[in-house]
Amino acid sequence: MLRKIKRDLDHYYLHQVGGAFFYAIMLSLALNYFWLPGHVYSSGFTGLAQLIDTLTGGKVNVAWAIAIVNMPLLVLAWLTLSKRFAIFTAMAVLLSAAFVPLFATKTVLTPDPLINAIFGGGINGMAVGTALRCGVGTGGLDIIGMELKHQFRMKVGSVNLAFNALIMIGAGLTYGWQYALYSIIGVVVSAHFIDVFYTHQQQIQEMIVTNKPEEMTDTIQNKMRRGVTIIDSAHGGYTGRDRSILLTVVTQHELPELRHAIKEVDPHAFYSESKVEHTGGRFYEPEP
Structure with a gap:
């Protein structure tokens, strides 16, 4: 009996570790091969990390920014949500910060921002949806949404919309408003793929x-x-x-x-x- 319980726990945690690695790898591919070459911004805290990288002229690069902006929320998740959830979410965030420079490339698959927005958004949505399905958070708005739902029973759609609107405005001011529109397309594609892969919420x-x-x-x-x-x-x-x-x-x-x-x-x-x-x-x- 004890062996069976241990085997089930090992399988469960292996599932979460795999989800964290999968998310980090796929996010790094989306960022390096599609979003950065296409001047397209992601949604959520990854988009915020891109914006910080742009505003600081690269002094705080995307990898460091991903880790920095998520740290306070990871501490909050540890204190108020679940220590297990906080640990595996921290693993996903830190692996992402490590893999982004590891997968850095000068290869440009296509300069078309629309294609970059669609494929980058699709890969990101698949990564986020799979991670959530494995019980792994991806930091940022995931934690904020869970906190609002847990503490105040609030719907988080308006919070996500307002936050992502600020990111899209940043994209428009930085690269031009046409790139903000491309980024919005990427966000919509990403949201669709999250719904496809994250079946717990359906x-x-x-x-x-x-x-x-x-x-x-x-x-x-x-x-x-x-x-x-x-x-x-x-x-x-x-x-x-x-x-x-x-x-x-x-x-x-x-x-x-x-x-x-x-x-x-x-x-x-x-x-x-x-x-x-x-x-x-x-x-x-x-x-x-």
Whole structure:
């Protein structure tokens, strides 16, 4: 039993370490091969680091700026959120600061700022979404968003929008307003790819029709820590038999586990899935 727990923990932490390395490498590629050659700014604190590098004439380069601007927030995450989350987020940030100069290149794949914005944004979104899926924060606005949600139950969309607007203004003042517009395109592409790869935030409602409601409920609640609502005395129009309908909401990331649980309890159960726009009440969210 103890060996199994240790093996699961080792796998979990290896997953997070891999996410931190993947994020750092992909961010460095996006920055060196697309954003810097195309004069395109990233969103969030990476964009702030680029702006600091520009305003200081390179005296504080992007790598140092990434580390410096994130340090106060990493301390805040350590004190108020989760020490594990703070450690792995710090790993992702520091690896990024180390890999940016390591992947530095004079090679220009294309001078077209639009292509640089699209591909840089896509790579960054994939990196951020994958890191978050592995339970690793990327610093900056991730920590601010979690703090506002944790402490004040606030939505962070307006905060992100205002912060990124300042970065885009900086891009416009530095390189010209057309580059600010290209940067906005990159931000939109990045946000789309984050949604594609970060499936924890996407909620799915599952409707299950079964003749084993109690067993199904126990399995879902014990294995997944998800609440289940049971609707009894449903009547099958084709079979003429009584069934129970179970309703539960899980994240996109949990769907494979839920499907496996359904088939394990009742291989003949009918189930359907639909996306959820919003949930209220107590929807369990694991600590970061």
